[in-house]
Amino acid sequence: MFGQLLLWVRRNSRKALALALAPGLVALAFDSAVSHWAGKDFDNRWQAIPVVYGVVGFILLTAMCIPKSRTVFSWTARLVGGAGVLVGVVGTYIHATAFFKELGGDYSAANLEGALSVAPPLLAPLSFVGVGALLALLPSAKLLFRLRVGVAPVAQGAGGALHHLEEGQERARAVRKSA
Template sequence: MFGRLLSWARRHSRQALALLFAPGLLALAFDAAIAHWAGKDFDNRVQAVPVVYGVVGFVLMVAVCIPRSRTVFAWTARIVGAAGVLIGLVGTVLHAVKLWQELEGMYSISSVEGAFSVAPPLLAPLGFAGLGALLFFLPSARLLLRLRVGSPISSGEGSLKHLASGEVSVSERRDRRSA
């Protein structure tokens, strides 16, 4: 069973990575839900956007990794990724506006400290933007991905392990010199 899973991950590297990134969407949605609603009134419906995006993005990414259609996977990953970047950047701007309003034109150390303790976290929405960028660029043909699953390469050989016949690897040269 585990061998079949590793074999699938080797053949479908991009989908395997998407399945590793997808729980991050749920984690960000959970974090946003706690930050936006824990002990607070639900007065701003825009705060639901990152929560809904995280859950829907997770479901979509898991769903498109199962079938064999690379086109559906690529388009879905790009749409979910672009939406994540957009949500992250807009969220950062909204958090910056709230911080600016909390400062009220006073820029002393104590007022900046107080504003940061009351205002929403300034850079937290960039987690959505980062994960969205990863998902957006994941299906790109220009991105070379090579997953090595299984036994590690023996030390000293690195990428020279697969040499053409007649060529000598670094470790073989060391062995010849020491003999």
Template sequence: MLGPLLLWVRRNSRKALALALAPGLVALAFDSAVSHWAGKDFDNRLQAVPVVYGVIGFILLTAVCIPKSRTVFAWTARFVGGAGVLVGAVGTYIHAAAFLKELGGDYSAANLEGALSVAPPLLAPLSFVGVGALLVLLPSAKLLLRLRVGVAPAVEGAGAALHHLGTEQERERAVRKSA
């Protein structure tokens, strides 16, 4: 039952990693929605941007992993990733500006503690930058991915762990095929 799935993961490692990252976008969207709106007024429409990005990014990434087109997958992953980097960078700027406004030029320990507890979380938007950067890099041919799914057969003797991989040329051929 798991055999066909594992075979698909071996042959489509980049899409498999994208499918593993996609729920993270929904989790970031949910976390943003809770932190922006739970018990608060909806006074700033920009707070909806990370929520909308997370949901749309999840839908797009999931949808492009189904067809066999590598080009569509690559460009969509780069687009969703670039948008994530932009959302995270702008969000970090907005959060930092609110933090500095809350400080009001007083950098004492007590004021820093107060500003950290009242201002929006300073580094939280960087999570969008991290996921976005991974998605931008994922389709790159220069990125070497080696996913080993499943269990290797046991072989006794010295070098047994690498025995099943064959010669260096066979290993490199296998890596190029999986990329």
């Protein structure tokens, strides 16, 4: 069974990477929920956007890996990724606005320290931008990567790792020439 999973990962590396990123969206949603609501009143409904995005994005990423259609995968990944970038950029703007409002024009060290401790975390929403950008770029044909799962360990002895690396490069050249 584990061999079948590894074979699926090799054949569907983009979907496997999307499935690896999906729990990150739930973690971001949980972190946002704790940051926005733990011990605070729910007075601003905009604070629910990163939480809802994380949960919905997780569900969509997980569901898009089931059909065999690459078109469904590509458009869903771009949609979820683009929404993540948007959520992150808008969140960074909102947090930066609150930070500069807290500063009130006084940029002394003591006031900066106080503003950093009271204002919302300045760069935390950029994590949504990072995950969203990865998801948006994932279906791109210009992005080339391979997941090598289940590769035999490097042989020790004559040549060691360098010999193994040279053999891998020769095989890659042969594959490119035959294609």
